[in-house]
Amino acid sequence: MYERRILPFYMTYPLPMYYQEEDSIIRDLEYLQQMYPAEAKRYQKMISSILDRLDYEGSMIYDEYPDRWQLYKLSMDILDRIKTEDKKKEEEERVPPEKWEWMGDMIQILLFYEIYKRRHNSRRGILRF
Numbered sequence: 267m268y269e270r271r272i273l274p275f276y277m278t279y280p281l282p283m284y285y286q287e288e289d290s291i292i293r294d295l296e297y298l299q300q301m302y303p304a305e306a307k308r309y310q311k312m313i314s315s316i317l318d319r320l321d322y323e324g325s326m327i328y329d330e331y332p333d334r335w336q337l338y339k340l341s342m343d344i345l346d347r348i349k350t351e352d353k354k355k356e357e358e359e360r361v362p363p364e365k366w367e368w369m370g371d372m373i374q375i376l377l378f379y380e381i382y383k384r385r386h387n388s389r390r391g392i393l394r395f
Contacts, residue, residue, distance in 0.1 A: 292386060295379065310376050313344060317380055327381045337381075341374040348373070 302310060320327055326336050349366065 292383060295383060299379070306372065306376065309344075309348060309373060310380065312348065313373070313376050313380050316340075316344060316347075317377075317384060321384060327384060332381070337377065338374070341370065341377050344377065345370050345373050 299307075299310060317327065326332055345366075348369070
């Protein structure tokens, strides 16, 4: 004999539970970013302020597949800005040139994490890609 069962509303539309998981992921990421070393925090704040200007509808950071070259160019522009700001520190204290070799990679990683946070921010509504 066939017995009809009525599913509760929350089981028929499980999407809100997905957003709760997404919110917990973003909270974890933000918590871990608070534990960055001081220099990385400073760079992350600079990256965040630059991405605030790129945070508009139709921006390249919200493309389904962002262009690798544009993101690389953006990270190199950020690195150039950091270099010019750190010129004053280099005059006061000697900074080794090896620092800039790995700094580009770190800036790219911080940039990608910040873009990830903005693309998955629940305050903006549905996932943005």
